[in-house]
Amino acid sequence: MEDLFSWTSWVDAIGYTGGLITLWSFHQRTMMSLRMGAIIGNVGFLVFGLLAPSYPTLLLHAVLLPLNTVRLFQSKKLIREIQAASEGDGDLNALIPFMKEHKHPSGEILFRKGDVPDSMILIAEGTVRLEEINADCGPGDVLGEIAAFTQDNARTCTAVCVGDVRLYRLANEVMLQLFYQNPRFGMYLVRLIVHRLHGNWSEAETARLEQAKAL
Numbered sequence: 001m002e003d004l005f006s007w008t009s010w011v012d013a014i015g016y017t018g019g020l021i022t023l024w025s026f027h028q029r030t031m032m033s034l035r036m037g038a039i040i041g042n043v044g045f046l047v048f049g050l051l052a053p054s055y056p057t058l059l060l061h062a063v064l065l066p067l068n069t070v071r072l073f074q075s076k077k078l079i080r081e082i083q084a085a086s087e088g089d090g091d092l093n094a095l096i097p098f099m100k101e102h103k104h105p106s107g108e109i110l111f112r113k114g115d116v117p118d119s120m121i122l123i124a125e126g127t128v129r130l131e132e133i134n135a136d137c138g139p140g141d142v143l144g145e146i147a148a149f150t151q152d153n154a155r156t157c158t159a160v161c162v163g164d165v166r167l168y169r170l171a172n173e174v175m176l177q178l179f180y181q182n183p184r185f186g187m188y189l190v191r192l193i194v195h196r197l198h199g200n201w202s203e204a205e206t207a208r209l210e211q212a213k214a215l
Contacts, residue, residue: 011051018044035072042068096122098178099168110159111144117155119169120144126165130157145175145189 018041025037042065049058099122104110110121113132121128121143128137137143143159150156170178178185 014044015048018048031075035068038068096168098174099170101168104161104165106161106163108161111155113155113158115155117144117172119171120175122168124166124168127162128165129160129162132157146193
């Protein structure tokens with residue numbers, strides 16, 4: 001009788017330990033820690049379900065263990081892809097199959113400041129001028145990526161073709177899907193927007209210094 005009580009106590013202790021580890025994992029702030037704790041808890045409950053025996057517990061955690069393991073490896077893969085994206089060259093050629101090719105004659109307005117954005121543009125040939133900031137964009141440059149993320153959802157500049165232009169358009173719906181699903185593309189957009197903001201800040205600072213010298 002005493003041996004049976006001792007054996008039952010050990011089995012219960014394993015179940016309680018698995019439960020405590022699972023509760024601990026739910027309080028973690030990062031997905032990696034949550035999954036690791038969940039996996040250890042699953043193992044504890046598997047042992048408990050086998051020794052108790054408690055077949056519903058055994059079955060449940062036999063399903064949850066591989067699921068949490070797969071999610072853990074997916075999280076690790078996502079982190080590696082984000083790190084690779086942050087060190088990459090930002091080449092968008094891989095996106096061309098998702099984009100539609102368009103040709104525009106000289107002088108055509110691609111979009112006006114304040115327009116509701118409908119697509120991101122990758123210039124293939126020709127020059128596009130952004131009138132408000134008097135800047136020219138050429139092959140390989142990207143336009144319209146900022147507007148989709150602005151609070152008022154509006155174009156920030158007017159874009160006019162300087163000569164004939166060939167470009168690719170990526171619809172906003174597709175761009176947002178890629179942003180959420182593809183960390184390389186998402187990181188590229190973040191880096192591009194930060195680069196634009198840094199460039200605007202540098203131009204504003206230069207203009208301020210020149211104005212101060214003139215005074």
